Amino acid sequence: MSMAGWAFGEGPRDKLLERGASALSDGELLALLLNTGYRDCSALDMARNLLKEFDGISGLIRSDQSRLLACSGVGPAKYARLCAAMELARRQALQKASAADVLTSSSETRRFLQYHLGSHSAEVFTCLFLDSQHRVLRCEDLFFGTLDGAAVYPREVAIRALQYGAAAVIFAHNHPSGVAEPSSADRRITERLCSALSLLDIRVLDHIIVGCGREYSFAEQGLL
Known part of the structure; x- marks a missing residue:
């Protein structure tokens, strides 16, 4: 009917x-x-x-x-x-995140990332490139993996950040298992990315892992 x-x-x-x-x-x-x-x-x-x-x-x-x-x-x-x-929901969430100060509107950023990454059945590594006022310049999916993980290359992230004139970045990726806790590989790649971008005076504001209806923030856990 x-x-x-x-x-x-x-x-x-x-x-x-x-x-x-x-x-x-x-x-x-x-x-x-x-x-x-x-x-x-x-x-x-x-x-x-x-x-x-x-x-x-x-x-x-x-x-x-x-x-x-x-x-x-x-x-x-x-x-x-x-x-x-x-x-449509994903685009609306990105528009709200882009119009907001991501430092004071982290809920909008997380909402967007849930829409953007929560539906994928394989891992996707996303970068939000930000200007000096922490407004979103660009959102880009840079690396794609399997259920076991994605290969992330700091050099490629640095090239994109320079290309967009980014002053800061937020990293995000999903865990298709639904569990938002970081793995040892997640911690290692975050350290490598932070080290590479610090040489370019580009701040890493956060690395957010998206699970099933929940997120894990490296910044909130004091890991950055």
């Missing part, structure tokens, strides 16, 4: 218009994005089934394309709508 098939006042769309998006459950919001279900399964039932299959919204977001498309009723159109919604 599509959203149009709901009696007036009964469906998620009417509930959103009357009470606001925050009043809807994860299943109801997802049903609005799906718009239609499939035979003997309404959009809302389908949404609930997907959330159960992927253990909630975080698992759904982190799922890869092939697994999602293998689910009953999820075709290219529905998959595209889900991706578009996630990308």
Whole structure:
């Protein structure tokens, strides 16, 4: 059943218009994005089934394309709508982080990094390049790895920082396992990056590890 098939006042769309998006459950919001279900399964039932299959919204977001498309009723159109919604959220979070002082608005930076990195099934190493006022000049994914880690090269980071005229940087990468605690390799590469960039008078403000709905900050833990 599509959203149009709901009696007036009964469906998620009417509930959103009357009470606001925050009043809807994860299943109801997802049903609005799906718009239609499939035979003997309404959009809302389908949404609930997907959330159960992927253990909630975080698992759904982190799922890869092939697994999602293998689910009953999820075709290219529905998959595209889900991706578009996630990308809009990511861009909005980056815009807010870019407009803010990242030192006093770390929550916006973390929110963006969750949107940006939380959905990846393999490790991605991201750099936020900042000007002297700590505004975001550029966000760039520099290194891509497997579930076991990404190879990070300080020389490449330094080249990008000089190219963008960055005065400071924030590093971030995800742990697909969902655990945000740093590994010994994470600590070593952070030390190498800090040493390399200090020679160029570029400050490393933080290294943030993104897990499943949580983050680990090297700066907050006194490791920088």
